[in-house]
Amino acid sequence: MQEVAVIGVGMHRFGKTGDDIVGTKSVGSLCRTAVDAALKDAGVNWKQIQAVAAASSRFSGGKGWGLNGNDVVEDLGSTGIPVYNMSAGCAAGGNAFNVGYSMVAGGVYDMMLVVGGEVMPKGMIQTSGVEEATDPEFLRQRCIGMPGPSFWSTLARRRMFEYGTTEEQFSQVAVKARKCSVHNPMARFQKEITVEDVMNSPYVSNPLRLFQICPVSNGAAAAIICSKEYAKKFTSKPITVASSTVATMTFNDMLPRGLADPMTECANLHTEAQNAVANAFEKSGIGPGDVSFTELQDNTCYYELAFPEEWGLCEAGESESLLMAGETTPTGRMPINPSGGFVSFGEATTAMGVFQIAELTWQLRGQAGGRQVPDAKVGLAQTLGLGGNATAAILKR
Amino acid sequence: MSESGLPCVEGLFSAEDGVATLHGSKCTGCNTPYFPRSEACHNPDCTGSNIVDFDFGGSGTLWSYSVADFPPPPPHKFDKPFAPYAIGVVDMECGLRLIGQMVDKAEDVKVDAKVELVIDTLYHEDDVAYSSWKFKQI
Numbered sequence: 001m002q003e004v005a006v007i008g009v010g011m012h013r014f015g016k017t018g019d020d021i022v023g024t025k026s027v028g029s030l031c032r033t034a035v036d037a038a039l040k041d042a043g044v045n046w047k048q049i050q051a052v053a054a055a056s057s058r059f060s061g062g063k064g065w066g067l068n069g070n071d072v073v074e075d076l077g078s079t080g081i082p083v084y085n086m087s088a089g090c091a092a093g094g095n096a097f098n099v100g101y102s103m104v105a106g107g108v109y110d111m112m113l114v115v116g117g118e119v120m121p122k123g124m125i126q127t128s129g130v131e132e133a134t135d136p137e138f139l140r141q142r143c144i145g146m147p148g149p150s151f152w153s154t155l156a157r158r159r160m161f162e163y164g165t166t167e168e169q170f171s172q173v174a175v176k177a178r179k180c181s182v183h184n185p186m187a188r189f190q191k192e193i194t195v196e197d198v199m200n201s202p203y204v205s206n207p208l209r210l211f212q213i214c215p216v217s218n219g220a221a222a223a224i225i226c227s228k229e230y231a232k233k234f235t236s237k238p239i240t241v242a243s244s245t246v247a248t249m250t251f252n253d254m255l256p257r258g259l260a261d262p263m264t265e266c267a268n269l270h271t272e273a274q275n276a277v278a279n280a281f282e283k284s285g286i287g288p289g290d291v292s293f294t295e296l297q298d299n300t301c302y303y304e305l306a307f308p309e310e311w312g313l314c315e316a317g318e319s320e321s322l323l324m325a326g327e328t329t330p331t332g333r334m335p336i337n338p339s340g341g342f343v344s345f346g347e348a349t350t351a352m353g354v355f356q357i358a359e360l361t362w363q364l365r366g367q368a369g370g371r372q373v374p375d376a377k378v379g380l381a382q383t384l385g386l387g388g389n390a391t392a393a394i395l396k397r
Numbered sequence: 398m399s400e401s402g403l404p405c406v407e408g409l410f411s412a413e414d415g416v417a418t419l420h421g422s423k424c425t426g427c428n429t430p431y432f433p434r435s436e437a438c439h440n441p442d443c444t445g446s447n448i449v450d451f452d453f454g455g456s457g458t459l460w461s462y463s464v465a466d467f468p469p470p471p472p473h474k475f476d477k478p479f480a481p482y483a484i485g486v487v488d489m490e491c492g493l494r495l496i497g498q499m500v501d502k503a504e505d506v507k508v509d510a511k512v513e514l515v516i517d518t519l520y521h522e523d524d525v526a527y528s529s530w531k532f533k534q535i
Contacts, residue, residue: 153463
């Protein structure tokens with residue numbers, strides 16, 4: 001295994017179809033901007049890229065949306081290089097990063113591009129549109145009608161029941177996130193909001209309100225990775241990938257992804273994420289106490305409270321007090337989502353795992369401006385995809 | 398059942414004499430229940446994977462719930478005008494954590510409440526009522 005480094009990252013600012021940021025740009029156009037920025041950041045030209053790991057959402061087929069990595073290569077110049085299209089729902093970006101990482105680590109390629117991007121359909125994310133009784137997602141929507149926000153709301157309500165979490169505390173997570181986003185030129189939302197603003201936003205699915213849930217966005221992110229040895233040609237300060245993992249849920253998981261799940265003694269609701277993060281810690285020899293900051297998948301503010309506890313970053317039931325004491329801000333003891341997170345960016349599904357790699361890289365280089373985590377040495381990233389799959393990555397300087 | 402009609406998806410459940418029955422499966426090797434039916438046992442420690450039909454109904458405890466305050470996108474179907482409804486996640490006595498709509502109004506639903514399975518109308522199409530399983534607080 002060779003050590004792997006990130007030598008360049010880039011993004012297209014996130015926005016909403018029709019706005020001044022992304023307008024009517026295609027997913028190809030968004031990706032081209034992100035890739036060009038990453039190439040420039042790395043000091044690499046397109047012809048030096050030997051292969052592409054692309055986060056693809058074409059599994060959602062038939063709806064005319066989704067990224068196909070081959071199209072990105074065509075747009076940048078059809079060099080004939082291999083493209084690996086990874087489809088893993090919201091975990092696709094993290095999956096693509098892991099495939100790129102694994103191939104460079106294994107010596108198959110010296111340098112690869114990892115890219116994800118999306119032009120999202122409006123509204124709540126829909127299923128494939130194929131009415132097939134063997135598709136658990138179709139069954140859940142037809143027989144019950146439980147889109148993402150309602151799924152997250154059951155988790156939030158359970159936390160309120162178990163820990164006494166208040167709606168104001170969920171709101172405080174959003175307030176903290178937006179405060180970071182003011183300093184992130186790539187975020188879709190860059191204005192501060194107050195707890196009152198959040199509490200005045202309508203319920204999307206009680207108990208979760210509009211500002212506590214990430215909307216869908218258009219955006220793209222790219223990273224250039226290479227072997228640490230090869231990186232010396234381009235930079236004296238590469239960011240090292242300490243570990244990159246992919247995991248699925250384990251049998252004892254207690255969160256029904258479809259209609260029902262067998263009950264076990266296990267209390268964990270997100271074993272796929274826990275497995276990915278635990279494996280990332282184990283493979284890197286880095287522990288929760290060594291993490292300078294974390295970029296986690298906050299589709300809803302609930303996750304910012306639950307995940308740090310499930311991964312051992314803090315004690316069970318401690319998240320609310322850390323939040324209220326300001327310890328999850330960039331200058332706190334346990335900084336979470338200094339980028340502003342999904343709540344400030346919105347979710348451009350396949351871009352998110354790569355967006356996190358970009359933020360980790362900027363933070364570890366000390367280039368994060370007003371949202372900088374002081375003296376950031378180790379960053380943890382995590383994604384979670386529909387169907388019980390997750391990814392994690394640990395980067396260090 | 399509030400009116401006679403058709404199930405929203407065939408083969409998942411039935412209602413006879415007012416009793417709701419869900420049609421799942423169970424592994425006889427490790428006794429793990431599944432709904433909908435699973436073709437194989439998901440338990441990695443179970444070497445048997447001998448799946449048989451398993452019907453269940455009855456009651457359970459509400460683990461949590463949420464409210465659909467906005468109409469979900471297709472393939473969900475609902476009667477217009479849209480009326481918000483509660484969605485329950487229930488720990489059933491048969492050993493499944495099961496999701497379903499609540500019959501009760503959202504403001505009446507309480508975590509940890511005892512609930513029972515019922516079959517109730519979900520939506521109408523061409524004058525036919527389509528039903529699904531739901532939970533009702535006892």
